[in-house]
Amino acid sequence: MFYWWLKNGLLGPLFATVFRPQIEGVEHIPADGPAIIVCNHLSFVDSVFLPLAVPRRMSYLAKSDYFTGKGVRGALVRWFFTASGQLPIDRAGGKASEASLNTGLQVLAEGRILGLYPEGTRSPDGRLYRGRTGVARMVLEAHVPVIPVAVTGTDEVMPLGKRLPRVKKVTVRFGEPLNFSRFEGMEGDRFVLRSITDEIMYRINQLSGQEYVDVYASTVRQGSAAS
Structure with a gap:
């Protein structure tokens, strides 16, 4: 109930009036049943614009840092992520990655829509940037359709390092569902996982028009921080 109020009674009308986002291809989202939405990731506000564009409730796997912030800002961020149905995950790898996978599979088992950022950051x-293969493993284990989507313009609304949004044009473009049933039972094959992930990133790239870089975004960000 609170999610409905947040989306339809507060944020939805506000963002529709102020930003007037352009939404394309929403007919590709199934009316019911589980599905995975895979999206590029340009800005913090991607996690606002995308759920508002989806006509059904969706959950995100969000990094646990968003739920542990201090002070007033930390409390507000924690409130928003919890209220909007986003679930904290630890991205440290190993057992943490397994727990993230299980959390996502539980969302899908309940017939809901799960949102993922294959780039990881x-x-x-x-x-x-290059996609992480965890998304492919989840796709194969859940046996659900995958809807690629590209959000553009959000990096202008709220660039990295900025705290307040600016009014800029935003487009949310959904593509046709992808079916990977031909790889059923092959979730242990790392070459299959990479192939699926690369196809997902290719479809997102077609929708976004971004320049593609075949390295992990986290590697580039770590390099920038160290220099």
Whole structure:
């Protein structure tokens, strides 16, 4: 109930009036049943614009840092992520990655829509980066359709390092569902997982028009921080 109020009674009308986002291809989202929405990641506000564009309730796997902030800002961020149905995950790898997978599978088992960022983190420069194969493993284990989507313009609304949004044009573009049933039972094959992930990133790239870089975004961000 609170999610409905947040989306339809507060944020939805506000963002529709102020930003007037352009939404395309929403007919590709199934009316019911589980599905995975995979999206590029340019800005913190991607997690606002995308759920508002989806006509059904969706949940995100969000990094646990968003739920542990201090002070008033930390409390507000924690409130928003909890209220909007986003679930904290630890991205440290190993057992933490397994727990994230299980959390996502539970969302899908309940017939809901799960949102994932295959890049794993926000793009440091607006380009599209290599996808993490965890998304492919989840796709194969859940046996659900995958809807690629590209959000553009959000890096202008709220660039990395900025605290307040600016009014800029935003487009949310959904593509046709992808079906990977031909790889059923092959979730242990790392070459299959990479192939699926690369196809997902290719479809997102077609929708976004971003320049593609075949390295992980986290590697670039770590390199920038160290220099």
